[in-house]
Amino acid sequence: MQKAKTVKILRFYPKKCTGCLECEKACSQIHFKTKDGGDKSAIRIIRKDNSYQMHVCDQRGLCLDMCPVGALTRRKNGVVWLDKDTCVGCQACVGFCPIGAMRKSEVRIEPFKCISCGSCVRACPENALELVEKIIDDIKEVVYHNQGV
Amino acid sequence: MVEGQIPIEDYETGNTKHTWDTKKIRAAHKIITEYKFKKGEIKRGYTNRTLYVNLSNGSIKEKPVTDEMKKKFTGGRGFGLKLLWDSIKSTTRWDSEENELIITTGPLCGTTQYAGSGKSLCLTISPSTDIICDSNVGGFFGPYLKFVGFDALEIQGKAKEDVIIVIDGEKRTITIETAPDEKTDSHLLNEQLTYMYASEDTDKSRQKVSVVSAGRGAEHSFWGCLNFSFYDIRRKVPRMKQAGRGGLGTVLRDKKIKAIVAKVERFDGVSNNPADPITLVKVGTKLHKEIRDLDRYQCNMRTVGTGHLVEIMDEYDLLPTENYRFGSFPKASKIYSPHFYNLFTKVIHDGCWHGCTMACAKTVDAFTVMTGPYKGEKVTVDGPEYETIGCGSNMGLWDPLWILEFNFYCDTYGLDTISTGTAIAFYMEMYEYGILSKERCGGLEICFGNAEAVLEFMHRIARGDKDEFIQVASKGVRRVKDWLIKKGWGDKQLVEDTGMESKGLEYSEYVTKESLAMQGGYGLTLKGPQHDEAWLIFMDMVNNAIPTFGDKAEALHYFPMWRTWFGLNGLCKLPWNDVEPIDNAETGEPAKVPGHVQNYVDFQNAVTGWNVDKEELILQSERCYNWQRAMNVWLGRGCRKDDWIPYRSMGPVTEMEYLSRKERYDKQLVEKLGLSEKDVEKMDTKKKINVLYEYRQDQYQKLADAVYYRRGWTHNGVPTPQKMKQLGMDDSRMLTMLQKKIDKDEKIGLNVWGGTYSGGEKSPSDESKYWEKG
Secondary structure, eight states: OOOOOOOEEEETTTTTTOOOHHHHHHHHHHHHSSSOOOGSSSSSEEETTEEEEEEOOOOOOOOGGGGGSSSEEEOOTTEEEEOOOTOOOHHHHHHOTTTTTBBOOOSSSSBBBBOHHHHHHHHTTOOOOEEHHHHEEHHHHOOOOOOOO | OOSOOOOOGGGOOOOOOOOOOHHHHHTTTTTEEEOOOOOOOOOTBBBBBEEEEETTTTEEEEEEEOHHHHHHHOOOOHHHHHHHHHHOOTTTOOTTTTOOEEEOOOTTOSSSSSOOOEEEEEEEETTTTEEEEEEEESSSSHHHHHHOOOEEEEEEEESSSEEEEETTTTTTEEEEEEEEOOOHHOOOHHHHHHHHHHHHHHHHHHHTEEEOOHHHHTTTOOOOEEEEEETTTTTTEEEEEEOOOOOOHHHHHTTEEEEEEEEEEETTTTTTTSSSSSHHHHHHHHHHHHHHHGGOOOOOOOOHHGGGHHHHHHTTOOOOBBBBSSOOGGGGGGGGGHHTTTTTOOOSSSOOTTTOOTOOOOEEEEEEOSSSSGOOOOEEEEOOOOOHHHHHHTTTTTOOOHHHHHHHHHHHHHOOOOHHHHHHHHHHHHHHHTOOOOHHHHHTOTTOOOOOHHHHHHHHHHHOOOOHHHHHTTTOHHHHHHHHHHHTOHHHHHHHHSEEEEEEEESOOOTTTTTTTHHHHHHSSSSSSTSSSSSOHHHIIISOOOOOOHHHHHHHHHHHHHHHHHHTTOOHHHHHHHSOOOGGGGGOOOOOOOOHHHHHHHHHHHHOOOOHHHHHHHHHHHHHHHHHHHHHHHHOOSSSSOOOOOGGGGGGSSSSHHHHHHHHHHHHHHHTTOOOOHHHHHSSSSHHHHHHHHHHHHHHHHHHHHHHHTTTTTTTTOOOOOHHHHOOOHHHHHHHHHHHHHHHHHHHOSSOOOOOOOOTTOHHHHHHHHTOOO
């Protein structure tokens, strides 16, 4: 199988964001078939002072080496993908994600994450979100770097 | 170093590949018994039934787990004790027809969210000790056994020819099948059976199979371990974890079981059907994050596993070297963890059960075997762990590659690395003194540092060599002591003092000379000298946090009870204190790691739906701990004389040892024994050793006094009916047995303290039958 060299990740333009959370609602629709957003959305928009911040997976893939059953893989398009049928719900990926982008909702044991599907981009009325292409080697991280500190 | 993010299918170990005609091998099987069972339901951590297999008559049946059984024995090791009590006799020995091999799980076993939740607990009557041995082990078998539908597997009787027991969660059958053509050594057998019983030819399918086996070494020694497999989808290797202590593998092979296979149909993160999965995830994820953030600053378990301890033990004079003569050695830096780090493949999730992010199960892949039947093959070596490296140090092997070779063959032959290494270290010391020789050792030059001789010794055990030395030496230190004494070789006292066994079981790898509490941690145990009940060296020796006998006794009550709890639930102890919350040092009792104790309270409540507190966790253990001690009494042991430990674990036996730490011991003669510096100067080394010997033996007896009293036992270390009743363990057969034993002890004068109390020192109690007052 040809290995993906690039991956699309989300870019956020905080100045355009009005905090309407349409992106979160669109995301939870994809993952849980509900417009609840919030805990059921892989993308989170957080208000900070007078601005907004986006919190979402950047597809760096540190979690790939954490999965004991191979439920996490990098797909052909470079996206880090969680196969929930294979997943055994251990939360290792959730606990180890350095930016907390692997999410867990209370409605099911398996976590979920951004799959760069673009539904949030399409849902945003202000064009504050965009999918941009990145070279995987520039963003990837591995679990073991060196022997401790 | 291997980079990460390698697609699972692309990862290559570089190991020698085997191609087995598994269809042909399987075609040679003859099915002796087939038993069909109904799919069960796991409710809040329990399947509520156990599986009983009798190999003598081929019968298989299910036994119910009652609420009373859960209340009294909790699960795991507790269930094992209950099943043994119901099935064996006080005269049962390891090779008796009615002896059982039991593999249990525990209510929390199989949880994936909390690190270290995949342990199986194995019990039997040990060939080494004639009492119950319990041993905990990782790998997938326990969780799979439970997900297939059983809280425990109980095997009684003996087969007439080599068999395997297959527990198939897909077909819902249990079969006893002959297995004439499979290999016996575990690294090959586990691979054959994993491929044979996987439903499809995929790694995911193979991951749903787990095998328990023991190799040829287990057949011919008392050191047989059980190898529990866990298929690694990246390495494509059925890796192994060992239930090492006490000869469980020896019992497996004595029953003519080649292997036990469990295959699970499917499972997920809530297969235990926990009462409160949300809390479970919360507690588990909190721990994952702690490990992520703190492990690299604390124990480095994720990077080098338990091997990180080697340099610390060497630094504190605790690393057993040359049969525990010394606690550190100039060459020890050659086997510090960075050397193994360089050999480990580091890219992969390394837990022995899903979700264990402590990930201490390290491997060396494509290790080229240097000796024996697999010479030249490239294999995966699971480990080495600290204990195995400590065995290297104990035998004077200072080359990481020879330690790997020792580790590999111990595993595949089904030999416990600890017992094997500790025993060989003793034989080496005897060789150095001329008590053993090349002639007396069947031609082996078994001297410190001779790695080739170590391996040759193991190969000869595996081949079933009939040489007298190989025959006796493979049964362990206790039998060799008796053999040397019977032959009149060497000074009896020297032999008794230097051979590191207690109750017939070999010591694990810590030097305890300077920590009285840790001497108790090894000696005042249920199954024998093993650090899994208490590890008090730092508390006692380094931090001086438990100075009095009362303090030490309290620690030797609390910690064994606390650590027993893991075994009742199917958990690993490591995530309790091998990573600590960042504010642990500021808590009232940092040694107990209160933050994590609370995690376990929440964990047990979240799975079982109970409403227990931390005191109740200790009570759960106390019930089973006392029960096991009482069973040891019933089996004819479990008293003060059985808690004897060799002097090598208390102090310097030889002049060389004394002189190597002269300043320390001289100072103690002054400070602790009250001798004047002038007197000490005048004494020769032999005299000093003798004075110290008397003092330390008495200290140990005083410690035993304090501990027995704290645990609610008699002067002779016998649990009392009053204590048992207080704990709710009201089995009348048990209570009558204990009362008879106590009355008998009274008649022959054994209900007296062991220490000599003078000069204002007080024994724990002046009452003769203090336990009767409640």
